Amino acid sequence: MFDFNLEFARGGANFTTELFQLLAAGGLQQNIVFSPFSIQACIALAFAGAQGETAEEIAKALRFASDFPPEVAETFQFVLDKYQNSELLKVANKLYVQEGKQLKADYESSIKEQYHSEAETINFGNNMDAAAKINSWVNAKTAGKITELVSADSLDANTRLVLLNAMHFKGSWAHKFDEASTEEDDFWVGEEQSVKVQYMNQKAKFGYGWFEDLNCTALDMPYQDSDLSMLVLLPQEREGLKDLAEKLKTVNLVDLAGKLEVEEVQVKFPKFKVDYSIELADKLKQLGITKMFDEGAEFNNLLESPEGIFVSKVLHKATIEVNEEGTEAAAATGMIMMTRMMMLPTQFQADRPFLYCIWNKRNIMFAGAFVNAPAA
Template structure:
C-alpha cells in the first residue's frame, strides 16, 4: 500500500534542501533559519482553495505527496494530529478574511476539519489595526518569538485574505550540557579567519555518522520525551558548507536517518547561538515552479463566495532559533497575502566551522538552517 505520509516526508526533505540552496544562493554568507513545514502548511491553505494548474504547481513545487486535495489534506492532518497534545511543538493555522466576504462552504469545511484552521473577519482597509491583530496572533502562537511578521503597508482595500501558519518548538536535550563545561573557543568562518564563540561540551550517547559522499559528519541530538531531534551535518572542510549544500540535492535527508549509529561516547563540542531570519518568498517560490499564484491567471475560485478573482501578492516568512545548554527553542511563521485582481577512539564532533542543521522526527523537517558566523546578542 502506498504510504502517502512517507512520501510527504520525503518530499518535505527534498523541498528543504531546495529551499536551503535558494536561500543560500551565492554561498552561505549569513545565518539561516527557516521552517519548510510552515511554508508548506501555509501554502496548503491556498492549495485547498486552488484548482487546475495553480493547484498542480503548488503541489509539485512544494513536493506534496499528491495533487489530489483529500490526499494532501490527509498528510497534513497526520502531522497535526501527531503533535496536537505535544508540550514541545505547537502548530496553528488561521485565515483572516475581509469583512463582508464569506468563504465557500466546502473550502471552510476543509480548512477546519483537515487543517485545524481558525477564521476571522477583519477590515483590511484599516491597515494599522489589522496588522496589529495579525501580528498579535502570530506572537501569541509563537510564545512571543515572532514579532511584526506583517506591516500595515501590506494591506489595502483590495486585500481579501491572509493565510497564516505559526510554529513553536521548545525542547530540552535528552543529554543536557553542563553550563560549567561551556568555554570560549575559535569558530572558523573561513579557512584562515576565526571568531570567538561559547562552545558547549559533552561526552555522551548521540546518533553519529560519517557520510563520505557528502564529505561530512552527522550528529543527532535527541530532545527529551519526544521523537524530535536536531540533526547536524558538519562539513569536513572549514569552507565546505557551500559544497555540502550542492551535494544535499543528490540525497534525501530521510534516508540519512537509517545510517546513523548510536555511539555511547561521542565527544561533542557545539556552539551556543541565537539566529533570526526573515525573507519574502515570492521569487523563491517562482524558482520552485510556483508562479501562477502570483499572476492574473491564478485559479482560486474555490475560496470566496464573491465572484472575484484572487492572486497572491506576498509571502512572508520569519523564523528564530536559540540553542543553549538546556535545549532548543525555535519558532516560525508564514503569511500569504491574497489580493483581488487589480573513528577507533571515541568519535569527536567538533562544530567549529559552518554547518547545516534541522529539527525533525527523522521524517518531517520542522526547521532547517545554517550557522555560519557570530550569533545575535
C-alpha cells in the same frame, strides 16, 4: 501500499534542500533558519482552494505527495494530529478573510478539520488595526518570539485573505550540557579566518554517522520526552558548506536517519541565537510557482464570490536559540492574497559552518545553517 505520509516527509526533505540551495545561492554570509513545514502548511491553505495549473505548480514545487487537495490535506492532518497535544511543539493555522466575503463551505470545513485552521473576518481597509490583530495572533502562537510578521502597508481594501501558519518549539536536550563545561574557542568562518564563540561540551550517546558521499559527519541530538531531535551535518572542510548543500540534492535527508549508529560521542557545539526573515515570492517563483502570483491564479474553491484573487506576498520569519538546556525555535509564515484590482571519529566538533534541522526523522520542522557568530 503507497504511503502518502512517508512520501510527504520525503517531499518535505527535498523541498528543504531545494529552498536551502536558493537561500544559499551566492554564498552564505549570514546565519539562516526557516521552517519548511510552516511554509508548506501556509501555502497548503491556499492550495486547498486551488485548481488547475495553479494547484499543479504548488504541489510540484512544494513536493506534496499528490496534486489532489483532499489527499494533501490528509498528509498535513497526520502531522498536525500527531503534535496537537505536544508540550514541545505548537503548530497553528489561521485564515483572515475580508469582511463581507464568504468562504466556500467545503473549503472552510476542510481547513478546519484537516488543517486545524480557524477563519475570522477582518477589515483589511483599516490596515493598522488589521496588521495589529494579525501580529498579535502570531505573537501569541510563537510565545512572543515573533512579534511583527506583517506590516500595515502590505494590507489595504483590496486584500481579501491572509493565510497564516505559526510554529513554536521549546525542547530540552535528552542529554543536557553542563554550563560549567561551556568555554570560548575559535569558530572557523573561512580557511584562515575565525571568530570566537561559546562552545558547549559533553560526552554522551548520540546518533552518529560519517557519510563519505557527502563528505560530512552527522550527529543527531534528541530532545527529552519527544520524537524530535536536532540533526547536524558537519562538512569535513572549513569551507565545505557550499559543496555539502550541492551534494544534498542527490540524497533525501529521510534516508540518512536509518544510517546513524548510536555511539558515545564527545560533542563540542556552539551556543547560538538566530533570527531570520524573508519575503519568499521570488524564491517560490524560482521553484516553479508562478501562476498563484498572477491575475490568472485559479483559487476558485476559496471564496463564494467569483472575483479573481492571487497571492501578493509570502512572508516568513523564524528564530532559534540553542543553549545548554535545549532549543527554542519559532516560525511564522503569512500569505497575503489580493484581488485583481491590484498587482568520522567519535568526536564531533562543530567549529566550522554546518547545517542543522529539527525533525522527527521524517518531517522537518526547522532547518538552517550556522555560518558565523551572530552579531551581539
